[in-house]
Amino acid sequence: MxxxxxxxxxxxxxxxxxxxxxxxxxxxxxxxxxxxxxxxxxxxxxxxxxxxxxxxxxxxxxxxxxxxxxxxxxxxxxxxxxxxxxxxxxxxxxxxxxxxxxxxxxxxxxxxxxxxxxEIVEKELVDLYKIFIDYSHTRKFEHLLKQQNIKCLSQEYNEQVSYLCYLRNTSFLDQIQEITSNQFSYEKIGSDYIEKEN
The missing domain is CATH 3.30.230.30 (Impact, N-terminal domain)
Incomplete structure (x- = not known):
């Protein structure tokens, strides 16, 4: 659209x-x-x-x-x-x-x-996830976000760090599992139309 x-x-x-x-x-x-x-x-x-x-x-x-x-x-x-x-x-x-x-x-x-x-752009429906990570893994995780060009809307710092991210592909969750030795959790909280990647 x-x-x-x-x-x-x-x-x-x-x-x-x-x-x-x-x-x-x-x-x-x-x-x-x-x-x-x-x-x-x-x-x-x-x-x-x-x-x-x-x-x-x-x-x-x-x-x-x-x-x-x-x-x-x-x-x-x-x-x-x-x-x-x-x-x-x-x-x-x-x-x-x-x-x-x-x-x-x-x-x-x-x-x-x-x-x-x-500016007219093409948009697509992408799922929005909340990802919870221990403080010890945040540097690796943020590096992964940059590497994969994942759009992150916000971060919150509580007992864990939570990131609000648009994920086009759930294989990203497998990568988080790898870098955190499965010490993370996530929930899908909805979806929205965002600009399509070229």
């Missing part, structure tokens, strides 16, 4: 109205609501939303005339075959009415231009 690599923001001005587009990668429908709230400006005239997350699609005109904002935005995302993406266009009214056709063009253009500035 293809999506944007990171949050991208782009602004255009049409007849004194300012259109600020945020493109946000998101693979969790539960998280969508809080991201939309985070990137919407309640002081603005409108915050129009379109998203495609897995099999969920949504288009919201947020007070603009029906079908002039959310749907045109969603169509741009679909034309680009994007998934797991939220587009929010915040409009600050400049005093000149654009009419239905003008609004449709403005919201379409806002998302299309933002996509030109975004």
């Amino acid at each position: 293809i999506s944007v690599k990171e949050v991208t923001t782009h602004t255009i001005v049409i007849k004194k109205s300012e259109f600020v587009c945020h493109l946000i990668p998101c693979s969790d429908i539960e998280q969508a609501k809080s991201l939309i709230a985070q990137y919407s400006d309640l002081e603005a005239t409108h915050n129009c939303v379109a998203y495609i997350i897995g099999s969920h699609e949504r288009a919201n005109d947020d007070g603009e005339p029906s079908q002039t904002a959310g749907m045109p935005m969603l169509n741009v995302l679909k034309m680009q075959n994007l998934t797991n993406i939220i587009a929010i266009v915040t409009r600050y009214f400049g005093g000149i009415k654009l009419g239905a056709g003008g609004l449709t063009r403005a919201y379409t253009q806002s998302v299309a231009e933002a996509l030109k500035h975004a």
Whole structure:
């Protein structure tokens, strides 16, 4: 699947109205609501939303005339075959009415231009593991992470050190077993879409 690599923001001005587009990668429908709230400006005239997350699609005109904002935005995302993406266009009214056709063009253009500035990447579903290691093995383990180019999200230092890592291949767990003489434990805690390796 293809999506944007990171949050991208782009602004255009049409007849004194300012259109600020945020493109946000998101693979969790539960998280969508809080991201939309985070990137919407309640002081603005409108915050129009379109998203495609897995099999969920949504288009919201947020007070603009029906079908002039959310749907045109969603169509741009679909034309680009994007998934797991939220587009929010915040409009600050400049005093000149654009009419239905003008609004449709403005919201379409806002998302299309933002996509030109975004880095589009291919993503794949990868499992996320929590790996627990004794302090005595951390140096070897961290060397192995670098060697294998494993993406590690975080570390926590408690009785043992725990690492949050994306694993494309469970053979990595066999390698940990080797370097720690099987003195480690792990749990699979979920999966997420991350950028595909070349």
